[in-house]
Amino acid sequence: MSKNENKGPKKKSKKYILISIASVFLFLFIWWLYTDVFKAVPANALPSPIKVISTFFIKFVETKPEGATMLQHIFSSLQTTLTGYAIGVAVGVPLGICMGWFDKFDMFVRPIFDLLRPIPGIAWIPVMIVFFGIGLMSKAMVIFMTALIACVVNSYSGTKQTLNVHLWVGRTFGASNLEMLFRIAIPSAMPLILTGLRVALAASWSALVAAELLASNRGLGFMIQQCRVIGRPDVIIAGMITIGGVGALLTYLLKLLEKLLLKGRKNI
Amino acid sequence: MQTNIKVEVKNLTKSFGDLLVLDDISFNVTSGEFLCIVGPTGCGKTTFLNSLTKLYSITKGSILVNNEPVNLKKHNIAYIFQENSTFPWLTVEQNVSFGLDIKKVPKDKKKENIKEVLDIVGLYAFRKYYPVQLSASMVQRVSIARAFATKPELLLMDEPYGQLDIELRYKLEDELIRLWKKTNTTVLFITHNIEEAVYLGDRILVLSNKPTKVKESIDNHIPRPRSIVSPEFVKLRNRVTELIKWW
Ligand SMILES: Nc1ncnc2c1ncn2[C@@H]1O[C@H](COP(=O)(O)OP(=O)(O)O)[C@@H](O)[C@H]1O
Ligand SMILES: [Mg+2]
Numbered sequence: 001m002s003k004n005e006n007k008g009p010k011k012k013s014k015k016y017i018l019i020s021i022a023s024v025f026l027f028l029f030i031w032w033l034y035t036d037v038f039k040a041v042p043a044n045a046l047p048s049p050i051k052v053i054s055t056f057f058i059k060f061v062e063t064k065p066e067g068a069t070m071l072q073h074i075f076s077s078l079q080t081t082l083t084g085y086a087i088g089v090a091v092g093v094p095l096g097i098c099m100g101w102f103d104k105f106d107m108f109v110r111p112i113f114d115l116l117r118p119i120p121g122i123a124w125i126p127v128m129i130v131f132f133g134i135g136l137m138s139k140a141m142v143i144f145m146t147a148l149i150a151c152v153v154n155s156y157s158g159t160k161q162t163l164n165v166h167l168w169v170g171r172t173f174g175a176s177n178l179e180m181l182f183r184i185a186i187p188s189a190m191p192l193i194l195t196g197l198r199v200a201l202a203a204s205w206s207a208l209v210a211a212e213l214l215a216s217n218r219g220l221g222f223m224i225q226q227c228r229v230i231g232r233p234d235v236i237i238a239g240m241i242t243i244g245g246v247g248a249l250l251t252y253l254l255k256l257l258e259k260l261l262l263k264g265r266k267n268i
Numbered sequence: 269m270q271t272n273i274k275v276e277v278k279n280l281t282k283s284f285g286d287l288l289v290l291d292d293i294s295f296n297v298t299s300g301e302f303l304c305i306v307g308p309t310g311c312g313k314t315t316f317l318n319s320l321t322k323l324y325s326i327t328k329g330s331i332l333v334n335n336e337p338v339n340l341k342k343h344n345i346a347y348i349f350q351e352n353s354t355f356p357w358l359t360v361e362q363n364v365s366f367g368l369d370i371k372k373v374p375k376d377k378k379k380e381n382i383k384e385v386l387d388i389v390g391l392y393a394f395r396k397y398y399p400v401q402l403s404a405s406m407v408q409r410v411s412i413a414r415a416f417a418t419k420p421e422l423l424l425m426d427e428p429y430g431q432l433d434i435e436l437r438y439k440l441e442d443e444l445i446r447l448w449k450k451t452n453t454t455v456l457f458i459t460h461n462i463e464e465a466v467y468l469g470d471r472i473l474v475l476s477n478k479p480t481k482v483k484e485s486i487d488n489h490i491p492r493p494r495s496i497v498s499p500e501f502v503k504l505r506n507r508v509t510e511l512i513k514w515w
Contacts, residue, residue, distance in 0.1 A: 165353045172321045173367040173418065174341040183366075187357045264398035265356050 047234040056238040065235070066226035068218060073239075074246060076218040077208055080136055084143025085204045091144075092151025092200070093193060099152065100159025100189070101181050113152065121146030121207040122214075129215050139211045146207040147200040154196025158189030191262055198254040205247045220246075274299040274422060274454040275320070279329035282312065282319055289315050291479035292329070302448055302455045304465035306512065307475030313458045314350055317424050320456075321347055333422060343422065344371070346415035350426040354399045354410045361386070361395035363410050367418040385413040388443050405432045412440070416447060423448075425457045429464065441468060445492065462512065466505045467494055474511050484511055 028049050034040050035048040043051070059070040068076075099106040099113070124142045132138035162185045170180040186193075212221025220239050227235040275297040282290040289312040297303050307313050318324040320331050322338055333343050346367065354363050361382060368378045386392040389409040399407050408431055415423060429437045441464065448455055459465050465472050469488050476483040486508065490500050 165349055165351055166355060168321075168323050168347070168349065169353050169355075169366070169414075170370065171323065172340055172345055172347040173370040175370045176341075179370060183369075184355070187355070190357065262357075264359065265400065 044231060045233060047237065051234050052237045052241075055234040056241065059235065059238060065230055065232060066223050068223070070223075070238075070242065073218065073220045073223050074242065077212065077220045078246070080139045080212075080219065081143055081201075081204050081208045083136065084140035084208075085147045085201055087140070088144045088147025088200060088204070089151055089197060092148040093155045093196070095148075096152035096155025096196070097159050097181075097186060097189065097193075100156040101185055116145075117149055117153075119145075121149075121203070122210040125211055125214050134215045134217070138215060139208065142211045143204045143208055147204045150200035150203055151193075151196045154192045154199065155189060158192030158196070159185050161192070162188045191258075191265065194254070194258045194261060198251060198258065201250050201254055202247060205243070205250060209243055272299045273297070273335070274301070274333065275456070276332040276335070277329075278332070280316075280319065280326060280331060281328035282315055282324065283327050288479040290319070291481055293480065293482055294329075295473065295482055295485065297454060297456065299454055300452050302445075302457065302468060302470045303473060304469030304471070305456065305458045305473045305475065306460070306462065306465050306508070307480065308477055308512075309460075311475050311478055311480045313475065314426055317347065317426055317456070317458065320424065321345060344418060344420045345422045345424065346418050346420035347424040348411050348415045348426060348428045350428075350430070352399075352404075352407055352411070354407055354414075356399050358398075359395065360391055360397050360399070360402070360410050360413075363399070364395075364413045364417050367414055371418060373418075381417045381419070382413075385416045388416065388447070389413045389440070405436060408432060409440070419451055420453060423453050423455045425455065427458055427460060430460065437464070442493075444468070462505055462508050463496060466490075466501060466508060467496060472508060474508065 031049045035043070035046055036050065047055075056070070061069060063069055063072075095109070099109055121142050124145050125138075128138040128141045132141060166184050166188060167180055170184050175183065208219070209221040209224075212219040213225045216222035216225075220243050224236050224239040227233075227239070273296050277293055277295050277297075280290055280293045281288070293316075305313055305316070315324060319326050320333075320338065322340065331338060333339075333345075338345075355366065358366070364382050364385060365378060368381060373381070382395075383392065386395055389412055391406060391409055391413065394402065394406065399410065402410070408428065412428060415425075429440060432440065444455075444457075445468065447453070457465075457468055459468075466488060471488060472486045474483045474486065475481070486504070488504060490498070490504065494501055
C-alpha cells in the first residue's frame with residue numbers, strides 16, 4: 001500500500017524488461033551470424049532473420065504464395081478460435097459450476113467427463129471432419145472440446161474450494177441453496193474460473209493451429225502448411241512468430257480482464 | 269412450557285465417530301439473557317454453536333429456539349465465527365450488508381443499519397475497503413458488524429474478541445452491552461477470558477473437559493456498568509478461576 005512497497009516490484013519489472021529485450025536481440029544476432037554471416041545453413045532451410053522480418057511485413061499486403069494476406073489469415077484463425085472458445089466457455093463454465101455444486105448432477109455427468117477429459121483436442125479432428133467436413137464448424141468444434149475441458153475443470157475446483165465458513169455464514173443467515181450458489185460459491189470461485197478462461201484460450205489457440213495444419217483452406221496453420229509444401233521457410237517462421245504474438249496478446253487481454261474483475265481481492 | 273425460554277438444550281449429545289464431545293448436556297437460556305460459556309480448549313464450545321445452527325447434525329437430544337426446532341429461515345440468528353469469515357470479494361460495506369440482503373431488508377433500513385453498526389465498530393471510514401486491505405482486528409470487527417446489522421433475536425459469538433487488543437476489546441464489550449440492552453437480543457458468548465465472562469454475562473456456564481458436561485452455572489447479578497476492580501467482581505472472578513483451575 002505504501003510508496004516504499006511499490007518501489008521494489010516496479011524497479012524489478014523495469015530490469016526484467018531490459019533483460020528480456022537484450023535476450024531477444026542476442027537471439028536475433030546469433031541467428032543472423034549463423035545464416036547471413038557464416039552461411040552455416042542453406043537459406044532454403046533456415047532463412048536469415050532479416051529475410052523473415054521483411055517477409056512478415058510483406059505478407060500484410062501480399063497474398064502470394066498461398067493466396068491470402070497475413071491479416072486475412074489472422075482474422076480467419078481468430079474467428080474459428082473465438083467461435084469454438086465462446087461455445088466452450090458458455091457450456092463449460094456453467095457445467096463445471098453445476099458439477100461442483102450439485103452432487104447428484106456431478107455423479108451423473110462425471111463418468112462421461114472423466115472419459116472425455118484425457119482426449120486431447122486435436123484428437124477430435126478426424127471425427128469432426130467426418131461430422132462437419134473441412135470448414136469453420138469442424139475446427140470450431142475441435143476448439144470447443146479443448147476449451148470445454150479447461151473451463152469445466154477450473155470452474156469445478158473453484159466451486160468445490162469454497163470455504164465452509166463462507167457457506168456457513170450464508171446458511172445461518174437463512175440463505176437458500178441457490179442464494180448460496182450465486183452469492184457465495186460463484187464469487188468465491190471467480191479467481192479459478194478466470195484462470196480457466198485464460199488457460200482455455202491459450203489451449204484453444206494452440207489447438208487451432210494444429211487443426212488448421214490438417215484441415216483448412218485459410219488461417220495461420222494453413223499458411224504454414226502450404227509454405228512447407230512449396231518450400232518457403234521464411235513465411236513459415238513469420239507465421240510461427242505471428243501465432244506466438246497473437247497468443248501472447250490474447251493471454252494478456254484476459255489477464256487485464258482478470259485484474260479488473262478481481263479488483264480488491266489481492267493487494268495489487 | 270414457559271414462553272420466556274429462548275433456547276432449550278435437552279440432553280444434547282454430539283460425537284464425531286467414536287469421539288464423544290458433548291455428553292448429555294441440558295440447560296436453558298432465558299429470553300434476553302446474556303449467557304457466557306467458558307470451557308477448556310477442545311471441549312466442544314464451537315461444536316455446540318455449530319449444532320445449534322444445524323451446521324453439525326446432533327447425535328442425540330435436541331435444541332429448541334422459541335420452543336420449536338431451529339429454523340434458520342425463520343429465526344433471526346447471527347453467528348460470529350471464531351475464524352475469519354468475511355467475504356474477500358466484497359467491500360466492508362457489502363460484507364456488512366450481506367445478512368440484510370439475504371433477509372430482504374428494505375433499502376433505507378439497510379443503509380441506516382449499516383451506517384449504525386459501522387460507526388459502532390469504528391469502520392465507517394473504511395467501508396469501501398476490501399478485507400485484505402485491513403488488519404486482523406479490523407477484519408474481525410467486520411464480522412461483528414455483519415452480525416449486529418441484522419438485529420438478531422439470538423446472537424452467537426465464538427470467542428469473537430480473542431484477537432483484539434485490550435483497549436479495543438473493552439470498547440467493543442461495552443458496545444455489545446449497549447446493543448444488547450437496546451435490542452433485547454439473547455446472547456450466547458463463548459470466551460476463554462474469565463474476566464471477560466464475568467464482565468459481560470448475566471450468567472456463566474462453566475463446561476468440563478471432554479466428554480463435556482455443564483460443570484456449573486453461576487448467576488452474575490453484579491450491577492452494570494461493572495468495574496473490574498470492585499470487590500464483588502474480583503470475588504466472582506476468583507470463584508470462576510477456582511472452578512477452572514481443575515482443568
Ligand atoms: N468437524 C469435526 N470432525 C471431527 N472432529 C471434530 C470436528 N469439529 C470438532 N471436532 C472435535 O471436537 C472437539 C471439540 O472441538 P471444538 O468444538 O472446536 O472445541 P472448542 O471450540 O471448545 O475449542 C475437538 O476434540 C475436535 O477435535
Ligand atoms: Mg472453538
